[in-house]
Amino acid sequence: MTTSPESTSNDPVVNLQGIGLKFMSYHDSHPSLKRALINLVLRRQPPATDKAFWALRDINLTIRQGERVALIGTNGAGKSTLLKVMARIYEPTEGQMEIRGRIAPMIEMGAGFHPELTGQRNIMLNGALMGMKAATMREKSPAIWDWTGLSDFAELPLKYYSSGMFQRLAFAIATEIEPEILLVDESLNAGDASFVEKAKARILNVFDKAKAVVVVSHDLGLVRELCDRTIWLKKGRIIADGPTPEILDQYCAEVHGTATAA
Amino acid sequence: MASVDSPAITDDETATFPAAPVPMRISLNQRLASARSVIVRDIAEFHEYQGVIVNLVAQELQVRYQRSMLGFLWTLVNPALMMGTQALVFSRLFRGIGGMGPWEYAIFLFAGAMPWTFLASSITDSTTSLIQQEGLIRKIYVPKWIFPLARVLIQSITFTLSLIALFIMMWPLGATVSSSLLALPLAILLICMFTMGMGLIAATIHTFFRDFGHFLTVGLQAWYFLTPIIYRADFLPTNERWKFWLNPAYPFIRLFQIIIHESQWPPAWLFMLATCIAIGTLGAGYSIFKSQEKKIVFRL
Numbered sequence: 330m331t332t333s334p335e336s337t338s339n340d341p342v343v344n345l346q347g348i349g350l351k352f353m354s355y356h357d358s359h360p361s362l363k364r365a366l367i368n369l370v371l372r373r374q375p376p377a378t379d380k381a382f383w384a385l386r387d388i389n390l391t392i393r394q395g396e397r398v399a400l401i402g403t404n405g406a407g408k409s410t411l412l413k414v415m416a417r418i419y420e421p422t423e424g425q426m427e428i429r430g431r432i433a434p435m436i437e438m439g440a441g442f443h444p445e446l447t448g449q450r451n452i453m454l455n456g457a458l459m460g461m462k463a464a465t466m467r468e469k470s471p472a473i474w475d476w477t478g479l480s481d482f483a484e485l486p487l488k489y490y491s492s493g494m495f496q497r498l499a500f501a502i503a504t505e506i507e508p509e510i511l512l513v514d515e516s517l518n519a520g521d522a523s524f525v526e527k528a529k530a531r532i533l534n535v536f537d538k539a540k541a542v543v544v545v546s547h548d549l550g551l552v553r554e555l556c557d558r559t560i561w562l563k564k565g566r567i568i569a570d571g572p573t574p575e576i577l578d579q580y581c582a583e584v585h586g587t588a589t590a591a
Numbered sequence: 592m593a594s595v596d597s598p599a600i601t602d603d604e605t606a607t608f609p610a611a612p613v614p615m616r617i618s619l620n621q622r623l624a625s626a627r628s629v630i631v632r633d634i635a636e637f638h639e640y641q642g643v644i645v646n647l648v649a650q651e652l653q654v655r656y657q658r659s660m661l662g663f664l665w666t667l668v669n670p671a672l673m674m675g676t677q678a679l680v681f682s683r684l685f686r687g688i689g690g691m692g693p694w695e696y697a698i699f700l701f702a703g704a705m706p707w708t709f710l711a712s713s714i715t716d717s718t719t720s721l722i723q724q725e726g727l728i729r730k731i732y733v734p735k736w737i738f739p740l741a742r743v744l745i746q747s748i749t750f751t752l753s754l755i756a757l758f759i760m761m762w763p764l765g766a767t768v769s770s771s772l773l774a775l776p777l778a779i780l781l782i783c784m785f786t787m788g789m790g791l792i793a794a795t796i797h798t799f800f801r802d803f804g805h806f807l808t809v810g811l812q813a814w815y816f817l818t819p820i821i822y823r824a825d826f827l828p829t830n831e832r833w834k835f836w837l838n839p840a841y842p843f844i845r846l847f848q849i850i851i852h853e854s855q856w857p858p859a860w861l862f863m864l865a866t867c868i869a870i871g872t873l874g875a876g877y878s879i880f881k882s883q884e885k886k887i888v889f890r891l
Contacts, residue, residue, distance in 0.1 A: 352889065362800035417732035420885035432732075440730030445654045454650065457642030458731055 340429065342510055342541045343392040343415060348424035350385040350414060350565075384410045385565045388424070397542045399552040399573065401580055402562035408545045411562065412436060412512050415543065430540050431460055433508030439499035444488035448479065448498060451487055455502045473501045476531070493524070500528055504535045511539045513546075549577055629881060636734045643733065647741035652748065666749055667756050670708060674700050681821055691823075694764045695852075701761055702851035703820035703844050706778075709750035710786050710840060711811045716742040717790030718797045718804060725891045735884050736877075739790045747783050754779075758851070769854040777862070778846040781869045785843055788872030791880040798887050818844055839868050 367373070385407045392398055400408040413419045414426070416434040434440075441458045442451050452473060456466030474480035477497045482490065490498070513532075536542050536555065546552050552559060552573060559576040561569040569576050637644075656662040678697035691699060717739040721728065724738050754775075758766055797803040817838060819826065824835050835841050842865040849857045 361802040362796070362806060363802050365800065418729065419888060434731055437730045441727045443650050446650050450646075450650065450653075454643070454646045457640070457646050458727075458733065460639060461642075463642055 341391045341393050341427075342429045343390065343543075344425075344427040345388050345390040345415075346425040348385060348388040348390075348414060348421045348426060349383055350410060350419055351381050351422040352384045353381050383565050385414065385421070387566055388414075390560070390567065390570075392541050392543065394540045396558055397536060397556045398544070399556035399559045400543065400545045400562060401547075401549070401552060401559055401576070403584075406562040407565040408562055409436070409514055410565075412514055412543060412545050415510075416512050428510065430509030431506075432510045432512060433459055433503055433506060434512045434514075435503050436512065436514040438496055438503065442487055442495070442499065445486055447484050447486055448474075448490070449483045451498070452502055455499075456506060459503075459506050459508070461506055469505050473498070473505050476505075477501045497524060500531075504531050507535070507538055509540045511535060511542045513542065513544045549581070553577060633734070633736070633881075640734055640737055644737050644741055644744070647737065648744050648748070651741070651745050663752070667753055667760075670705070670753060671757060671760065674704055677704075677821065697764055698761055698766050699823070699848065699852045700821060701757060701766075702848045703818075705750065705754055705757065706782050706844055706847045707815060707818065707820050707840075709746055710782065710789070710843070711815070713743045713746040713786045714789050714793050714811065715804075715807065716746060718793045718807060720790075721794050721798055721887060722891065728888055728891060735887055736791065736880060739794045739880075740787065743783060743787045743790050746786075747779065751779060766851065767854045771850050771854050771856050774846075774850050774856055778843070778850060778857075778865075781846070781862075781865045782843040784869035784873045785839070785865075788869070788874070788876030791873075791876030795880050795883050795887075798883070798890050814838075814840065820844060839872065842868060 388411065400411060402408050410419065412434070413436065414421050415428065416432055416436060417428075418434070418436075441455055443454060446454065449470060452470050453463060453466050456469070457463070461469075474483055477494075479494055479498060482494065487495065533555075542556075544552065544556060556573050559569075559571065559573040559580075560567055561576055561580055569579055655666075674697065678693060678700050681700075682691075682693040682696045720738040720742045721735060727733060728735065762768075793803070793807065797807075818840055819835055824832055827834065842861060846857050846861060846865055849855050849861070
């Protein structure tokens, strides 16, 4: 994985070659040392029926600067898994991956929030997790408090925040750090109406600044509105990749044709 | 399973997937080169994630201590009372243990029990460090070793502070201030390296075997009694005393006993031995952890 600060407009910012991710479904989800030792002593063979399946296979994907890509597909097609591979949360079993630029995963809001710490300290912690320097984060925090309108609560431990306040803060941090590559997993649809409107305006602004955006969504209207390129995943493989209107038409035809719920 | 999505349907092709591919024969040079690149990347990541490590350590210390000054006081009072009780009981039970009076015994006990407590609680903390940060590990990329590292750092700060504070409390009992105390930082550094190695191993095992904690508690207890902490090494007859040196923790404990209790500079060979064990354990812990690091997210 290489990170280079500058890249020309036509450089691929995300490059996946033959990515595959194999999951093992373990026979028992809580393996125990006790059982392993007993098996060893009694010379019993451990149950070897662990099933393996490929959550992703043969993923070849190049995203160039300026592209806004949507991942669509039915549940279990591997959309979120692919996003997590790009975010380096899951290490692929095979294939090559190259990412150029700072990634901000908006896969789940408030990752790394600590309830005992104050809002301000959580901003610092979150910034550090996203690879921001403490000084940069200190500069950015007034803007975050300003946007959330929560500056009165900056020194309050996070556990006293309401869920709405919590979410607003998480969203403001994730969008304030100006990520180069933004990975979004349908995390926008919550909060009161005024927040949703405000959030949408803000995220569009971030979309404009980011080098590349990858969105996972079931909301086809949103996909049509935001993304110029759509990738359709099925059973862990890419089955179509192209301009959004074209792919969405194919997708709708198939989904309605075979009566599979989206 | 760690996947958010429900598992993809296994079709015929994937169901008959062959087991792990047969590893290719890799030359020693290639192995060394790849090990070096792993270490180089970890050093780069250490630099990159320094802020996270500092934050993790600071947040824990803050939660523990800043809320009340009593927090730190308790971490002092607790071992002080514990050691006081032990000193009282053992000096009565085994009268004149190794020819030591109760006060001297208290200092001897303090010298050995403090580093032991650090070792044991660091290993215990590291064990659960990955599971506790499960939420984080599944949502964002972080080098996983920073979690056991943060635990050991927190414990080492607590250890150093209580060592100083308790030493001052022990002064009236006859703890001597001598130039040998200058050797303490090196002894602390060495036991930290050893502990970090053990912590990495424990954290790895615990991720794959969730009942490891039960074994660990018993194991640490046994290890404690096998190490000359509450008794002196001359408890065993001279011709059997070498057996204590089979215990990898003993050189570290001994360093502290010589420095604090005997007020002497530890011999160079003891430092050498401790250094070798520390580097070996850290290396072993690091390679075991790295070999499993990529699988951890799938097993949380």
